[in-house]
Amino acid sequence: MIVARVYRVLLRLYPAEHRQVFGTEMIGVFERAAADQRGLVTYVRFAVSELWGVIRGAAAERMHTRRAAVPAASGPPADLAAAEQRVTALVNRTIHAIAHHDFETARLCSREEIVEREKLRVLQEGYRTGDSQ
Amino acid sequence: MRHVAKGHDGPDTRPLSEAVLLILVSLADEPRHGYALMKDIEMLSNGRVRMSTGTLYGALRRLLEDGWIERFEQEDTSRDKQAYRLTAVGRRLLESEVERMKQLTRAASARLRTSEV
Numbered sequence: 001m002i003v004a005r006v007y008r009v010l011l012r013l014y015p016a017e018h019r020q021v022f023g024t025e026m027i028g029v030f031e032r033a034a035a036d037q038r039g040l041v042t043y044v045r046f047a048v049s050e051l052w053g054v055i056r057g058a059a060a061e062r063m064h065t066r067r068a069a070v071p072a073a074s075g076p077p078a079d080l081a082a083a084e085q086r087v088t089a090l091v092n093r094t095i096h097a098i099a100h101h102d103f104e105t106a107r108l109c110s111r112e113e114i115v116e117r118e119k120l121r122v123l124q125e126g127y128r129t130g131d132s133q
Numbered sequence: 134m135r136h137v138a139k140g141h142d143g144p145d146t147r148p149l150s151e152a153v154l155l156i157l158v159s160l161a162d163e164p165r166h167g168y169a170l171m172k173d174i175e176m177l178s179n180g181r182v183r184m185s186t187g188t189l190y191g192a193l194r195r196l197l198e199d200g201w202i203e204r205f206e207q208e209d210t211s212r213d214k215q216a217y218r219l220t221a222v223g224r225r226l227l228e229s230e231v232e233r234m235k236q237l238t239r240a241a242s243a244r245l246r247t248s249e250v
Contacts, residue, residue, distance in 0.1 A: 022190045025215055029167040030186050046183075053185025060191055086200060093226075105225045112200065112222050 013058035164218035
């Protein structure tokens with residue numbers, strides 16, 4: 001089917017990392033959803049929405065990859081930056097939850113923060129070891 | 134966080150985007166794989182939202198990255214191995230969002246009743 005072929009070609013617009021994780025799954029979901037469409041008009045509408053969705057999705061993912069890569073050139077590596085971001089986000093969530101007297105969320109976020117902080121520590125440790133070698 | 138709309142009171146008080154909210158609601162009762170998510174979201178929104186795979190997997194990637202959902206391999210299915218489920222943080226945040234929406238609808242209903250009188 002032409003649309004399925006075009007879909008697979010357009011998927012190549014995604015960053016390689018995204019394709020590796022989600023590519024096969026996306027094709028599977030697309031094919032099953034395509035099989036559900038009844039009638040020409042419905043199918044055309046579906047095809048346009050899917051193909052346009054892939055183009056937009058790929059553009060968004062490329063922007064995201066580029067943004068994530070910027071700190072890698074001038075600051076910490078991307079995985080380290082992402083781990084730092086997760087810790088910061090959880091700290092902000094905890095503060096916000098406390099401010100709104102939502103102590104259960106605060107406790108949960110705080111617990112998650114400890115886990116994320118440990119992951120960050122391991123990452124930092126790894127980079128330090130790598131540097132010293 | 135990226136999957137929230139712009140607001141004035143800091144990143145953590147802003148409402149969730151509709152796509153994210155629908156995904157979280159869909160995963161609230163049980164884990165789902167991509168196709169099941171797509172169908173459930175269509176049903177949840179009374180057919181109003183048909184999420185394309187591009188939109189769905191973009192949102193899933195962001196939610197995974199933020200630790201609101203997690204991905205795991207389902208053992209009992211041959212076709213759709215990868216499934217998604219809410220994390221404890223994701224569930225709690227969804228509950229907070231539902232509470233926020235309830236408060237807003239209550240306030241809206243009260244004001245509408247006042248304006249009818």
